[in-house]
Every structure is written in structure tokens, then in C-alpha cells.
Amino acid sequence: MSNKKTIEAIIAPPPPHMVGDGFRVHNFFPGAEIDKRRMSPFFMLDYGSKIEFTPSIEPRGVGVHPHAGFETVSIAYHGKIAHHDSAGNSGIIGEGDVQWMTAGSGLLHKEYHEENFSKTGGLFQMVQLWVNLPAKDKKTTPKYQEVTNKMMGRHYLADKESFIEVIAGEYNGTKGPATTFTPMQVYNAKLKKGSKATLGFPANYNTGLLVIEGTAKLNGSEVATDHFVLFNNEGEEIEIEATEDTIILVLSGEPINEPIAAYGPFVMNTWAEVEEAIESVSKGKFGVLE
Numbered sequence: 179m180s181n182k183k184t185i186e187a188i189i190a191p192p193p194p195h196m197v198g199d200g201f202r203v204h205n206f207f208p209g210a211e212i213d214k215r216r217m218s219p220f221f222m223l224d225y226g227s228k229i230e231f232t233p234s235i236e237p238r239g240v241g242v243h244p245h246a247g248f249e250t251v252s253i254a255y256h257g258k259i260a261h262h263d264s265a266g267n268s269g270i271i272g273e274g275d276v277q278w279m280t281a282g283s284g285l286l287h288k289e290y291h292e293e294n295f296s297k298t299g300g301l302f303q304m305v306q307l308w309v310n311l312p313a314k315d316k317k318t319t320p321k322y323q324e325v326t327n328k329m330m331g332r333h334y335l336a337d338k339e340s341f342i343e344v345i346a347g348e349y350n351g352t353k354g355p356a357t358t359f360t361p362m363q364v365y366n367a368k369l370k371k372g373s374k375a376t377l378g379f380p381a382n383y384n385t386g387l388l389v390i391e392g393t394a395k396l397n398g399s400e401v402a403t404d405h406f407v408l409f410n411n412e413g414e415e416i417e418i419e420a421t422e423d424t425i426i427l428v429l430s431g432e433p434i435n436e437p438i439a440a441y442g443p444f445v446m447n448t449w450a451e452v453e454e455a456i457e458s459v460s461k462g463k464f465g466v467l468e
């Protein structure tokens with residue numbers, strides 16, 4: 179009997195929308211096809227497919243806004259993102275880098291194209307992933323993990339050129355630097371044409387793969403660029419066969435089986451907690467940011 183995971187759906191990129199004036203994203207979830215629980219612990223996936231930005235003196239982006247109750251994970255594939263928050267932190271997410279921000283008890287921040295990238299313009303491609311926190315950690319102190327590309331684990335495959343880049347979790351003994359509150363695996367599979375990789379995750383882990391670059395066969399099904407593949411919760415193995423040079427974002431995690439009350443930038447367990455978060459923002463408890 180095959181132990182391969184079967185595919186529940188191959189989803190084409192939904193029509194994009196703008197987040198502020200700097201992020202043109204396809205929202206794969208939560209939505210009609212993948213509801214707010216289906217990919218738990220991953221709550222939201224916004225994918226900024228490749229776009230050329232013209233030069234701009236004023237950096238494009240999204241202004242001051244709060245977050246609470248979860249983590250935002252920003253992955254830059256092309257272009258650079260700058261951020262500032264109400265605790266006085268700021269930084270730049272460079273090409274190939276990841277920022278893993280734990281909003282936890284709450285903060286205010288803003289996200290923009292990095293100044294020099296903005297001036298020159300150019301190719302931009304990114305992912306923003308929201309990772310839910312379990313009830314016991316919802317109010318954890320906000321923190322950042324700046325995960326540069328160099329810090330990531332690299333597990334080379336048979337051809338010695340293709341590799342699994344481990345952001346969080348572990349692949350065949352190679353660990354990722356990001357720490358998480360619940361068990362999960364977050365990788366970039368970077369495979370040359372013709373190369374193969376086998377991934378294994380427990381059957382109950384919610385698992386989805388996003389093809390960022392090129393094309394690949396996933397357990398035998400051809401998947402085009404910018405498409406998201408949702409797997410059924412049965413079987414453990416996924417075989418990737420690169421039919422072109424490919425980059426695939428791999429998400430797999432143990433579901434958090436708790437109630438979700440989500441409103442705008444807040445992902446809590448109850449509506450009372452959502453109201454409390456809104457009130458905290460209006461009372462300035464998340465700090466101040468201009």
C-alpha cells in the first residue's frame with residue numbers, strides 16, 4: 179500500500195489585491211476553498227507573485243497597523259522589505275531572508291519596500307504567512323527572529339546542487355533556525371530540473387506546497403508556477419520531481435485544535451479577546467508608532 183499523501187486540491191492563484199500600495203498578493207487562505215482551520219497552525223497565506231515595481235522616491239508599503247495573537251512570517255524571494263515597530267525595532271528583510279515576527283500580546287508595525295529597492299524599482303516576490311499561536315501562548319511577549327538565508331539549514335540532495343532549505347523544523351536531520359510554539363516544518367525546496375526529493379510528514383499534519391518558481395510533479399501530479407497544492411490528511415510521503423528548475427515553499431504542521439476568533443489583524447480564541455485587543459490598541463497599550 180502506498181504511503182503517499184493524496185492531493186485534495188490544486189489551487190490556481192486567486193485574483194490579486196493590494197495590501198497598502200506595496201504588496202500585490204494572492205490570498206490562498208483563509209477563504210472559501212481553504213477555511214480558517216484547514217491549514218492550522220497556518221492561518222493565512224498571502225502570496226505576492228512576481229511583479230516589477232517602477233522606481234519610487236516614496237517607498238510603497240503598508241502604514242501603521244496592529245497585530246496580536248499570532249506570528250507573521252515574511253519571506254522575501256525578490257526585492258527587499260523594511261519594517262519598523264512600536265517597540266523601536268526595525269530591520270530589513272533581504273532577498274532570500276525571512277522575518278519571523280511573534281506579535282503575541284500585541285504591537286504596532288509598518289512594512290515598506292526598502293529605501294534603495296524603492297528608488298531603483300525592480301522585481302518583487304514575497305510571501306506573508308500568518309502562524310497561529312495556541313491559547314497558552316497568545317499573550318507571549320512580542321519578538322523577532324531575523325532568519326537570514328545564511329542561517330537556514332541546507333540539506334543537499336543526490337545531485338549535490340538541489341537542496342532543501344530549512345527555515346523551521348527539520349529535514350532528515352538538518353534543522354531550521356526559527357523556533358516555533360507548536361510543531362511545524364517550513365522549507366524551501368530548491369531543486370534543479372530532473373532532481374527529486376522525498377518529504378515525510380505525519381498524516382495528521384496539515385500540509386500544503388506553493389510553487390514559487392518553475393514547475394514540478396508532486397506525487398505524480400504536474401503543478402504549475404504560482405499554484406498551491408493542498409494535501410489530504412492521509413499518508414505521509416510527498417515526492418517532488420522538478421520538471422523545471424523549481425522553488426517550492428513547503429508548509430506542514432500539527433493542527434491547533436482550538437476555537438478561532440479572527441478579525442482583521444487579530445487572531446484570538448474568543449470574540450471577547452478580539453474586543454479586548456481592539457480596546458488595547460485604542461488605549462495605546464500596543465505602543466505608539468508614527
Ligand code: MN
Pocket residue numbers: 243245250287289
Ligand atoms: Mn503587518
